[in-house]
Amino acid sequence: MSPITAELGKxxxxxxxxxxxxxxxxxxxxxxxxxxxxxxxxxxxxxxAVQLGxxxxxxxxxxxxxxxxxxxxxxxCPQGIDIAAVMDELRKIAREEDKVNKDTGFANVLKLNxxxxxxxxxxxxxxxxxxxxxxxxxxxMADVGLGIKMFxxxxxxxxxxxxxxxxxxxxxxxxxxxxxxRRRMRRVPIVDKEGGE
Amino acid sequence: MTKLAYYPGCSLxxxxxxxxxxxxxxxxxxGYELTEIPDWNCCGNTAAHSINRLLADALPANxxxxxxxxxxxxxxxxPCAACFSRFMTAKHEMDENPQTRADVELVVGRAVDTDVxxxxxxxxxxxxxxxxxxxxxxxxxxxxxxxxxxxGCLLTRPPKVTLAEDPExxxxxxxxxxALGAEPVQWSYKTDCCGASLALCEQDxxxxxxxxxxxxARECGADIISAACPLCQVNLDTRQVDIxxxxxxxxxxxxxxxxxxxxxxxxxxASEMGWKRHMVPVPALG
Ligand code: SF4
Ligand code: SF4
Numbered sequence: 001m002s003p004i005t006a007e008l009g010k011x012x013x014x015x016x017x018x019x020x021x022x023x024x025x026x027x028x029x030x031x032x033x034x035x036x037x038x039x040x041x042x043x044x045x046x047x048x049a050v051q052l053g054x055x056x057x058x059x060x061x062x063x064x065x066x067x068x069x070x071x072x073x074x075x076x077c078p079q080g081i082d083i084a085a086v087m088d089e090l091r092k093i094a095r096e097e098d099k100v101n102k103d104t105g106f107a108n109v110l111k112l113n114x115x116x117x118x119x120x121x122x123x124x125x126x127x128x129x130x131x132x133x134x135x136x137x138x139x140x141m142a143d144v145g146l147g148i149k150m151f152x153x154x155x156x157x158x159x160x161x162x163x164x165x166x167x168x169x170x171x172x173x174x175x176x177x178x179x180x181x182r183r184r185m186r187r188v189p190i191v192d193k194e195g196g197e
Numbered sequence: 198m199t200k201l202a203y204y205p206g207c208s209l210x211x212x213x214x215x216x217x218x219x220x221x222x223x224x225x226x227x228g229y230e231l232t233e234i235p236d237w238n239c240c241g242n243t244a245a246h247s248i249n250r251l252l253a254d255a256l257p258a259n260x261x262x263x264x265x266x267x268x269x270x271x272x273x274x275x276p277c278a279a280c281f282s283r284f285m286t287a288k289h290e291m292d293e294n295p296q297t298r299a300d301v302e303l304v305v306g307r308a309v310d311t312d313v314x315x316x317x318x319x320x321x322x323x324x325x326x327x328x329x330x331x332x333x334x335x336x337x338x339x340x341x342x343x344x345x346x347x348x349g350c351l352l353t354r355p356p357k358v359t360l361a362e363d364p365e366x367x368x369x370x371x372x373x374x375x376a377l378g379a380e381p382v383q384w385s386y387k388t389d390c391c392g393a394s395l396a397l398c399e400q401d402x403x404x405x406x407x408x409x410x411x412x413x414a415r416e417c418g419a420d421i422i423s424a425a426c427p428l429c430q431v432n433l434d435t436r437q438v439d440i441x442x443x444x445x446x447x448x449x450x451x452x453x454x455x456x457x458x459x460x461x462x463x464x465x466x467a468s469e470m471g472w473k474r475h476m477v478p479v480p481a482l483g
Binding site: 108110139 | 210211212213236238239241242243245246248249250251255294300303304305306350351356364389394395397398399405406431436438439473474475
């Protein structure tokens with residue numbers, strides 16, 4: 001196991017605007033979490049890994065990509081920790097540190113979803129499904145029958161709805177520029193397994 | 198007619214048209230005209246907040262800014278629970294953190310007046326229209342219909358953001374259903390998450406979550422489940438087809454929108470309900 005450092009915790013706290021160090025392992029988050037039993041870790045274990053600075057357990061976990069963002073943990077935590085925001089922040093760190101877990105397709109789906117709304121101003125479900133199938137081989141045959149039935153019911157419009165595309169492009173570009181700058185400024189280097197002090 | 202700003206979001210223009218149509222039609226019966234925010238953009242959904250927190254706040258903030266400044270209105274109806282959650286989160290984060298407000302306003306390009314009431318579908322009926330007014334206008338009471346009120350995750354959580362009175366066991370939708378003459382059942386999974394955001398990649402997990410939710414409603418005596426979120430409705434409705442294909446003993450439970458039940462009880466024509474768009478057939482109601 002890697003040396004115990006506070007760097008990951010500090011970085012998570014800054015991004016999630018919360019304090020992960022306050023967790024005392026009561027496990028209410030894990031008990032209420034609808035998907036705790038489907039991943040490699042459960043939420044309280046993710047919190048402990050963050051406190052210990054174990055980036056390979058926390059940011060590289062599969063669980064952070066199974067979290068549905070249902071906010072049960074955040075609602076119930078006796079320490080007022082925004083655990084759902086911690087999961088979101090770990091997803092960002094996983095992308096930045098090239099540690100996205102390979103057993104999950106959600107990272108790909110989220111990225112395509114954001115691209116779609118940036119393209120049209122609104123999200124196109126049919127485009128999202130099609131691009132996911134092209135970019136993630138394991139999804140190719142998933143739900144084909146169901147998709148055809150939904151299409152038959154008029155639930156998957158072919159032509160994407162359009163918002164104010166110019167405004168969307170401007171907002172996305174500005175937000176990306178400022179957010180990147182903020183993240184760079186507060187980024188604390190994370191000590192690697194071998195390179196620990 | 199009193200105008201209310203209206204943010205349909207991507208779902209109500211696509212997969213869940215029937216939710217938007219019945220929400221608009223029922224509001225009209227009570228003298229409210231839902232007026233779409235001009236040229237609205239996506240609220241950012243789960244994707245924005247898991248990739249860029251500032252963008253996740255700026256997208257709904259840009260819509261909120263239009264409500265007071267451009268439309269001269271102070272209330273917006275956001276029927277989709279996921280969009281509602283993004284609107285409330287943006288408001289909350291801007292109000293709590295001056296740095297966030299400054300960054301968001303820089304991105305949006307103008308000041309954002311967050312003093313706007315944001316109503317989800319349940320709020321529109323419960324807070325804006327009111328249970329007494331609804332009772333008054335019921336033409337075809339849903340007598341004998343046992344309904345499980347399903348709130349899902351984001352309508353009530355986290356309460357510091359949604360301002361929900363009873364985040365663990367909410368009752369506002371149950372009270373609206375009772376006003377329609379239906380019988381709301383007590384059950385366990387009212388606010389459990391159905392996993393809709395992972396529908397494209399974690400099918401087995403979603404099927405499990407849905408079996409738990411729908412199965413519990415059935416065990417608690419519900420004939421039907423009333424949803425207030427388009428993502429929940431689509432997930433619960435379409436996945437049951439799948440569940441039944443793998444397990445023929447599965448007894449499907451129809452998943453309808455609260456707005457469809459209100460419309461039915463008000464006596465609006467069945468042809469306007471969009472029943473044909475459901476995957477699990479809905480029996481004749483009212
Ligand atoms: S609920 Fe809060 S304090 Fe308890 S284990 Fe989870 S994060 Fe830690
Ligand atoms: S937000 Fe994520 S971690 Fe928290 S209870 Fe929901 S699924 Fe579990």
